[in-house]
Amino acid sequence: MARIVGSIMSTHVPAIANALERHDEADPYWKPFFDGYEAVHSWLDEVQPDVAVIFHNDHGMNFFLDKMPTFAVGCAPEYRHGDEGWGIPTVDPYPGHPDLSWHLVEVLVGDEFDITTCQEMLVDHAVTNPMKLLWPGGGVPIVPVTVNTVMFPYPSAKRCFALGEAIGRAISSYDVEPDLRVVIVGSGGLSHQLEGKRAGFINKSFDLRFVESLTDDPRWVTQFSGEDLVKETGSQGVELLMWLAARAALGGSVRRVTWNYHIPISNTAAGTLVLEPAA
Amino acid sequence: MARIVGSIMSTHVPAIANALERHDEADPYWKPFFDGYEAVHSWLDEVQPDVAVIFHNDHGMNFFLDKMPTFAVGCAPEYRHGDEGWGIPTVDPYPGHPDLSWHLVEVLVGDEFDITTCQEMLVDHAVTNPMKLLWPGGGVPIVPVTVNTVMFPYPSAKRCFALGEAIGRAISSYDVEPDLRVVIVGSGGLSHQLEGKRAGFINKSFDLRFVESLTDDPRWVTQFSGEDLVKETGSQGVELLMWLAARAALGGSVRRVTWNYHIPISNTAAGTLVLEPAA
């Protein structure tokens, strides 16, 4: 049976792509952020995943309001980085893992998740930036799982937790490649808000409490409604739902491998976290 | 609070559009089918619905395999009949009821249904034919609810029943227009199969048992898997899921207002059924 080696949670702010293009890793503004990925790289060297299941949210790239899914699963042979319209460098397509994708879709629909299945899917910085950060030299095939944080009503934190759990179980029952090593990626967050008079809002204490909870009490954040989460973390801080689903996929107890938090990157409280199943 | 006046289940075979265009209602081939709608028209005259919520399945019109939702809800101001490619007459757009649509989406996502929200939606014969059959002279605004029967995995009968129940509850909690009278339409079925060596398959006894169950024991069909349903009712007979959801929206006990069954219309066992909530 396939095995989940752990979950990596990472901010995906667009500006990261520009910083990487300029090789700004050692620049004082960027260093505290990029330094957080060294421990992630060591861990990845150790656990050697074969494929990444990436919880992410679309930012007006693959989905529009004509057909906005709550949960979508990519089943494509490859995922092309679309033109995002504001000039970050586009990257080569990522290979998919259609067999694992279809297995997830079958199990999830059987578990009463009403999945939108995507045999073609453009991805944006929410997929490409974590990929570049985690695998600067290459990468692994991916299975993108899209969670709606574009339009209310969002899926509740409770529902996202349940989705993560179900995906964790589904991966564990994938027996086509019994030795497959799967890493989960939760892309987004932490607190930030881009728009409105509250633009620039950040909530450090909530972020820290939330990240704490992922180890000790992962359902803690499911007490909050979508409105609560916008209020506490900012309009785009709700991307913490990706972290939550990525945590839930690990099941029971977890061990924190590494954690880095830095304010600000662009308008965002940037977080980098690795959790692995407790032995 | 809005009130559900009842549910109409109706076959939607494309050929109906051509028969109507040719005014073939009294033709011996068509008469036993069209006669079944007289009682429906009398009932509609009596109950005077203001809006129709239509469970239907898309036949390669609004959705393709690039983004195939399990459940979609139309939130559009109007629904245009697309060119279906094989020459049935297209009809004028149907007005939508966006306020009711959005209310349904909010309640359903809150109830952990992972809805795909559609602010634009083309409709095909699965919407237009029931509309023409039920309201030859006009019609009412509509809220289309699309259920995937294009691609496995289909939502289970159990899940479709739950969706119907949730939509029934959501309608009952719609208080913007407290006197709104809502009719549910279940579009599709009954047993038929268009493709493969088993093309022309029909299963009268299963159809009759199923229709019986809708009155007395509506969860009866939830014992069957998607594969079971294809086997028993044909590849397209699974459209009975629309009937099931439309029945579930009525909740508790129901009274059968009218029922007509005729084999064949085109390749299909044609059924027409009206149920209303028992007083």
Next chain:
Amino acid sequence: MGENTERHGIPGTIIFDGAEAKRGYGLNKMCFSFNEEANRNAFLADEDGYCRRYGLTDAQRDAIRGRDVLALLEHGGHPYYLAKFAGIFHLDVQDLGAMQTGLSKEEFKARLVEAGR
């Protein structure tokens, strides 16, 4: 017995599951495009070029050329999308039923009437 029937056990029926969806993607995408008249005309004007644009396999290309519905199904075609292809040639579901079952259209229709007794 094909692999689909082995997977699902329904004789004479291909369940359109992930494997079929994968196999048939290009073919079905082409047929979906026939919802637009301009595309139907483009196909008729240059079948080869049109099929190439959607990356059909040789087997799918042959089945399109032969208007061979059973072969199209075997190579991942979906009945709803294939219906758009058949529509170009004004074939209705009973023509298709007859073609697939090896009956004449009259025999096919008679069989349907029989199913109602």
Next chain:
Amino acid sequence: MGENTERHGIPGTIIFDGAEAKRGYGLNKMCFSFNEEANRNAFLADEDGYCRRYGLTDAQRDAIRGRDVLALLEHGGHPYYLAKFAGIFHLDVQDLGAMQTGLSKEEFKARLVEAGR
């Protein structure tokens, strides 16, 4: 206090719900089209014609003309789609943050640094 704030109670924040999605559909559809370079150029070549094609309201048209992000939000614009519009003018999220909060870019950036202490 706008009606959205009345509905959701979050100061300085418009929750993009059904009402906003309805109000902003044409505007957002236009901005979504800016994912393609040809469309960005078409907009720059003929702003009026481009806006008309997407059925913008007068208020939306004025807000586009004035590059007025707060007004665009008020009229149903979604931040993710509006970012495509802002991108045409090479505005980054910190330019936008400053514009919306009435600060200079340096002040806006300083406020973010402050939030980390």
